[in-house]
Amino acid sequence: MTVGTPWKQILVFTMPMLLGNIAQQLYSTVDSVVVGRYVGDNALAAVGSAAPIINLLLVLFIGVSMGATIMVSQFLGARDRDSLSWTIGNCVLLILITAVIMTVAGVIIARPMLELLRTPESILDWSASYLRIIFLGSIGMGFFNILSGVLRGLGDSVSALIYLVVASVLNIVLDIFFVANLDMGVSGVALATIIAQGISALLCINRLRKMRDVFDFGLRYCRWQRRFAGRIIRLGLPSGVTQAIFSMSIVLVQSITNSFGEQVIAANVILQRVDGFAMLPNFSFGTAMTTYAGQNVGAGDQRRVEQGSRQGLLLAVIASSLITAVILLFGRNLMAIFTTTEELVALSYHFMTILAFGYIVMAVIQTLLGVMRGAGDTMTPMWLSIVQTFALRLPLAYIMVWLSRSEENPIGRPEMIFWSLLIAWIIGGIATVVFYRLGRWKNKGLVQAKTAAEEQVQEETENAAL
Numbered sequence: 022m023t024v025g026t027p028w029k030q031i032l033v034f035t036m037p038m039l040l041g042n043i044a045q046q047l048y049s050t051v052d053s054v055v056v057g058r059y060v061g062d063n064a065l066a067a068v069g070s071a072a073p074i075i076n077l078l079l080v081l082f083i084g085v086s087m088g089a090t091i092m093v094s095q096f097l098g099a100r101d102r103d104s105l106s107w108t109i110g111n112c113v114l115l116i117l118i119t120a121v122i123m124t125v126a127g128v129i130i131a132r133p134m135l136e137l138l139r140t141p142e143s144i145l146d147w148s149a150s151y152l153r154i155i156f157l158g159s160i161g162m163g164f165f166n167i168l169s170g171v172l173r174g175l176g177d178s179v180s181a182l183i184y185l186v187v188a189s190v191l192n193i194v195l196d197i198f199f200v201a202n203l204d205m206g207v208s209g210v211a212l213a214t215i216i217a218q219g220i221s222a223l224l225c226i227n228r229l230r231k232m233r234d235v236f237d238f239g240l241r242y243c244r245w246q247r248r249f250a251g252r253i254i255r256l257g258l259p260s261g262v263t264q265a266i267f268s269m270s271i272v273l274v275q276s277i278t279n280s281f282g283e284q285v286i287a288a289n290v291i292l293q294r295v296d297g298f299a300m301l302p303n304f305s306f307g308t309a310m311t312t313y314a315g316q317n318v319g320a321g322d323q324r325r326v327e328q329g330s331r332q333g334l335l336l337a338v339i340a341s342s343l344i345t346a347v348i349l350l351f352g353r354n355l356m357a358i359f360t361t362t363e364e365l366v367a368l369s370y371h372f373m374t375i376l377a378f379g380y381i382v383m384a385v386i387q388t389l390l391g392v393m394r395g396a397g398d399t400m401t402p403m404w405l406s407i408v409q410t411f412a413l414r415l416p417l418a419y420i421m422v423w424l425s426r427s428e429e430n431p432i433g434r435p436e437m438i439f440w441s442l443l444i445a446w447i448i449g450g451i452a453t454v455v456f457y458r459l460g461r462w463k464n465k466g467l468v469q470a471k472t473a474a475e476e477q478v479q480e481e482t483e484n485a486a487l
Contacts, residue, residue, distance in 0.1 A: 069290025084261020098319025110242025127156025158215025314395025
């Protein structure tokens with residue numbers, strides 16, 4: 022990522038990652054399609070009600086993954102093999118710690134959280150069963166999410182794609198086998214998911230073991246080192262907090278959604294699945310820009326960082342504009358994949374048309390925040406997220422639903438939930454551009470590129486050791 026035409030390097034890196042993210046999104050999407058088709062709309066609502074709680078506890082993995090990606094990319098750009106090895110080893114240690122925390126916490130809070138969110142009694146047992154199984158398999162989820170972040174930081178987005186495709190195919194086969202053949206319902210799709218994620222985690226570990234030309238991978242480097250583990254946590258914590266805020270907002274908004282009944286819950290699940298695919302180009306370009314900025318900051322080339330930022334932003338906006346056009350033209354057909362209930366298709370498509378323009382705005386947000394994070398500034402994205410979520414999205418959702426009450430809709434209109442999200446995105450996009458242009462993120466690099474003299478000394482030392 023430190024040589025060649027920036028937009029070409031960004032695009033070549035992003036495409037396998039985008040395809041990999043599509044494959045990963047298939048996990049939850051196939052779960053929804055299978056239970057919606059084979060079990061019914063209530064089972065579809067049950068899986069969807071569990072999703073915000075899963076996302077809330079995933080913040081532990083997301084934080085470690087982001088910290089690892091930033092450090093790995095910058096140490097790779099600076100050609101610091103020893104620091105790179107210790108960073109990856111401490112990532113493995115942090116995965117084990119966070120997986121234990123997530124498993125215990127998830128199993129304990131699953132049902133109480135669902136009750137707190139006013140999940141309807143008709144789907145409560147299904148949702149709780151789905152959640153417990155997912156959390157029992159959290160170690161595979163953790164290893165895959167974090168180690169795939171390490172691979173991206175190393176510039177290898179192709180391996181993660183291959184592993185995800187294998188795991189996704191396995192997930193589809195197991196989903197159908199457990200639900201259609203063994204009649205296991207929502208528990209079957211949860212079991213299929215954790216088995217598939219466990220396989221993808223093993224494949225990531227095997228790939229890293231074979232990259233000894235870049236770094237050293239072994240138990241020696243999995244010992245706690247405050248310099249590396251602490252820095253991973255410090256860098257990843259703001260990203261984890263950002264995701265926690267986002268997930269918490271979804272959880273709180275879910276309580277509003279649940280108050281509208283099973284049909285609105287199911288429509289929201291369908292929208293979330295399509296929305297997950299619509300957001301993938303934005304998240305993929307954002308992650309690519311984190312790696313791109315990190316490697317070039319490590320190499321000491323700030324001019325190239327800014328050049329690539331402009332070109333990456335243009336690519337992201339073009340991609341999200343195409344996605345928006347597809348949603349508006351073929352949205353009903355996409356919704357019909359999940360259910361045969363025409364009213365549900367119409368309602369979910371109505372919600373999606375409200376959000377469609379917002380995907381272009383999110384392309385700007387994710388790309389520029391990706392650059393900031395890659396440069397080592399993870400605090401600014403965190404504060405922007407806090408303001409966008411707690412100062413804008415949540416108050417707007419409650420206020421707009423409350424103001425839309427009428428004799429026909431005594432608890433308000435559900436589409437106000439999505440209008441509030443669109444407004445928050447637009448204001449957040451403007452704020453992100455302002456903070457990016459202020460340029461404070463340019464002085465946050467963790468490492469500096471080695472001078473030619475330092476590289477020569479290192480090379481002579483290595484040759485003497487040989």
